[in-house]
Amino acid sequence: MNYLPNILFAIALFAGIGYFVFNIRKLIRNIGLGKQIELDSNPSKRWKNMAMIALGQSKMVKRPVAGLMHIIVYVGFIIINIEVLEIIIDGLFGTHRVFKSAGSLYGVLIGFFEILALLVLVAVIVFWIRRNLLKLKRFWKPEMKGWPKNDANFILYFEMVLMVLFLVMNATDTSFQEMNSGNVVSKHIASLFSGFTESSLHLIERSAWWLHILGILVFLNYLYFSKxxxxxxxxPNTYYGKLEPKGQFNNLQAVTNEVKMMMDPNVDPFATPSEEEQMAIPEKFGASDITDLSWLQLLNAYTCTECGRCTSECPANQTGKKLSPRKIMMDVRDRTEEIGKHLDKGRNDxxxxxxQLLDNYITREELWACTTCNACVEACPVSIDPLSIILEMRRYLVMEQSAAPTELNGMMTNVENNGAPWPYNQMDRLNWKNEM
Structure with missing residues (x-):
């Protein structure tokens, strides 16, 4: 019976990690539904981007208040969970604060953890107030109703509870409090339990210990279902992010070849295309569903934090259009998950x-509202590119369905016939001079 807690801990630990790995494998499979693409090889720049943007949070601080609080939560939550290593060793082998033998160094580390825990708790409460009481506009867009709204709050509640459990665990651990080192925050909480018996304190400490580690395992597995x-x-998203200038759009090789042929007077337009030219012609132009997108675009969708910075910067959205870059990414992720659930039922192909993604999730009105200004791409704190998805779906509408808006069709016809967007013959372009 003395080993029962250790056995139960081992079961909980391996079940939690096992389910996490199971979900990660599903995630990799779902992202793999996208097409394979070749990326520019520049590993030094990619590592730098990942270090600066993902680890260094460089784009978060463009909005200083929210950025600073996010850094506190991010750094604090990650560093505090270093103590999980001690909890795992204690849980598996029946020890208690196995690293306590480090003496004053241990006290310094736990003291640092406690200060971070308090800062995280304060920051999370501020985030909750901004979202639910101040009701910042970007958190109350139409796409943030239902699950997205609840999910954001669940995360905040999770973090509040985990930080409180960590501090209560330390406050009711009599052996730790007797060290009088590292209890910079918990000693003030310990005074709330001054009238409790030693057995009651031990029960509270053990309960907080168990709930803390189980909460971390639950949170770990909740990530797959959460923003x-x-x-x-x-x-990985910042590592594989776009390295080209934001204004540089991709061109289809088949279209490039055709344009070059049209501009070359020596090329026979009726000649049979070479094998290389035929290989460059895709089976389908653009994207109507997630299987037409690249794996990187699907990774973008799963990486979306739903923070709404992209939508708040979008000029189309600001003028009342239906377009929301955040919704585009959420729709891509939802459609990918929908297909993933079909695969979960044993359908391998x-x-x-x-x-499909087009019409059932994303409307044509949304797609054509985009000004291609790249404001959403610039605003994203984790290098997500909603514009690339919008352009691929537009490409499908134009090249596969000839379904561009009337104004755009007219402009493209003029370019084709007159070499300019205006409906005037090339020979008449300089007629304005006669009026001078």
């Missing part, structure tokens, strides 16, 4: 259903 998956995916 907080970006805690893990921000690193996706054969399609009666739905």
């Amino acid at each position: 907080h998956l970006h805690i893990l995916l921000a690193f 996706w054969e399609g259903d009666d739905k």
Whole structure:
């Protein structure tokens, strides 16, 4: 019976880690539904981007108040969980604060953890107030109703409870308090339990200890279902982020070849295309569903933090248009998850259903509202590129369905016939001079 707590701890630990690995494998499979693409090879710049943006939070501080608090929560939560290593060793081998033998160094570390825990608690409360009482506009857009709104609050409650449990665990641990080193915050909480018996304190400390580690395991597995998956995916997403200038759009090689042919007077337009030119012609132009997008675009969708910075910067959204870059990313992720659930039922090859990303999730009105200004890309704190998805879906509408808006069709016809967007013959371009 003396080993029963250790056995139960081992079961909980391996079940939690096992389920986490199971979900990560599903995540990798779902992202793999996207097309393979070749990325520019510049590892030094990619590592730098990852270090600066994902680890250094460089784009978060462009909004100083929210950015500073986010850094506190991010750094604090990660560093405090270093203590999880001690908890795991204690839980598996029946020891108690196994690293306490480090003496004063241990006290310094735990004291640092306690200060961070308090700062995290304060920052999370401020985040909750901003979201639920002050009701910042970007948190109350139409796409943030239902699960997205609840999910954001669940995360805040999770973090509050975990920080409180950590401090209560330290405050009711009599052996730790007797050290009188490292209890910079918990000693003030300990006074609340001054009238409790030693057995009661031990019971509270053990309860807080168990709830803390179980809460961390639950939180770990909740990540897959939450916007907080970006805690893990921000690193690969910033590493594989776009290195080209934001205004540089990708061109289809097949279209490039055709334009070059049209501009070359020596090329026979009726000649049979070479094998290389035929290989450059895709089976489908643009994207109507997530399987037409690249794996990197699906990784973008899963990395979305739903912070709404992209939408708050979008000029189309600011003028009342339906377009919300955040919703675009959420829709891509939801559609990917929908297909993933079909695969979970044992269908190894996706054969399609009666739905697709275009029309069923993202409307044409949203797509054509985009000004391609890249404001959403610039604003994203983890290098997500909603514009690339919008452009691929526009490409499908234009090249596969000839479904561009009337104004755009007219402009493209003029470019084709007159070499300019205006409906005037090239020979008449300089007629304005006659009026001078």
